[in-house]
Amino acid sequence: MLTIKIKRFSELSIHELYDTLQLRSEVFVVEQDCVYQDLDGKDEEALHVLGFKNNKLIAYTRIFKAGDYFKEASIGRVVVAKNERDFKYGYDIMKASIKAVHDCFNTTVIKISAQVYLKKFYSNLGFKTIGEQYLEDGIPHVAMLKD
Template sequence: MSLDIKIKTFDELSSNELYDLLQLRSEVFVVEQDCVYQDIDGKDHNAIHVLGFKNDILVAYTRIFKPGDYFNEASIGRVVVKKSERAFKYGYAIMEVSIKAVEDYLNETKIKISAQCYLKGFYTKIGFLPIGDVYQEDGIPHVAMIKE
């Protein structure tokens, strides 16, 4: 089953969509990864939100920033797929749409991400290359990656 993917600005999100995306991010980044950090970071207002639904349930999500809002380059972050849905490879689907959205909405092709190191292989498969050294972000090893 493919995802029903919607792309919205912050102001276009319904209160239910906002609740669901914050719940999914918390479920994975705070609870599953056992990482206490400030997910609600004040940057969602500036982001383009990419929401992936399966049977009207949010199971995949990313947020996109124009150059200068997060990095000097356009960026994709908070890439998340509900644990019970990862076997369906929805990470590839949500990233494919997110990369296209960077091109369509921001007219950019260079994208920088801050990737958790254990996902470096996934991001490499979709065209990102690591740059620089591994660093700690909220106690989790990350590496910067670029897609041009």
């Protein structure tokens, strides 16, 4: 079971911020062998959903209210530490993120830009594919919507 914390950028401790950026870099840059600008200037607008196991950050997302990233509210930078994926923490962090969008932004409509290989995972959470597949940072993605 994850311990979930939801924080604004200004509320993140230096250690939480460092651990967040380290986890995102481990997965999105190193593991996926993708050179891209993770620090995109949007973290300050986002709410950060942090998932801890034994006081160690192992799962993370960032969420945006409608208009800050997409026209709809959105969830992005969904990540679980590689050695923790067998425990289904991806579902835990996403369910917490969906709840946070509802609670904090008072909406049920959520758009994501999903890596294609995770379509089934997001479908299991109620997201439906919209539009055609596209490349984002060299990785096949598809837009998905939950309403």
